Amino acid sequence: QVQLQESGPGLVKPSETLSLTCTVSGGSFSRHYWTWIRQPPGKGLEWIGYITDGDRTNYNPSLQSRVTFSFTTSKNQFSLELSSVTAADTGVYYCARERGYSGYEAGLFDFWGPGMMVTVSS
């Protein structure tokens, strides 16, 4: 069974960089899209983007200038960095696995982390 777990600071100061890591256990990295999704308080989910094990990335244009994903295969981890954060970046951050990119597998987020609340505040 694949399990994902987010980790990182729960409090980040404005203008600093938010860094989160997702540790994956129980599965292979290949062929899947490793995704970050967030949910601001009282709002809907926002797709941040994905990274593949080949280091291919796809970012939400609304965040593209501030976001970077990376992969550490040896540690079974992938990471998110979001720079120059503001209060608008406060929310629950989820890592998730999208099974694939086409057909039945597209839009199938079959495994999720429990989510991590990140607050941007001084």
Add this chain to the structure above:
Amino acid sequence: IQMTQSPSSLSASVGDRVTITCRASQGIRDDLVWYQSKPGKAPKRLIYDASSLESGVPSRFSGSGSVTEFTLTISSLQPEDFATYFCLQHNGYPYTFGQGTKLEIK
């Protein structure tokens, strides 16, 4: 692509028929899925390709629509159906979600 989901909340009783709608700001063919989310659990996909039922999902759930207008219908609410539902379009990047509908017991 913006997804407008309505209603944002809904109170209903066991046995009721409920319908949730998602509208896309542009045509997305049938590249729409529906998820059910419960506290403390990972969201679960119920419907793919707008109207195809995931294996193991009760037949009281159904999806319909294409291009810009989509609906999720629960034909006869059961106690375990009280949850939050959201749509997701995967026709183009960035993927976008509906705002979610919280279905509560009346």
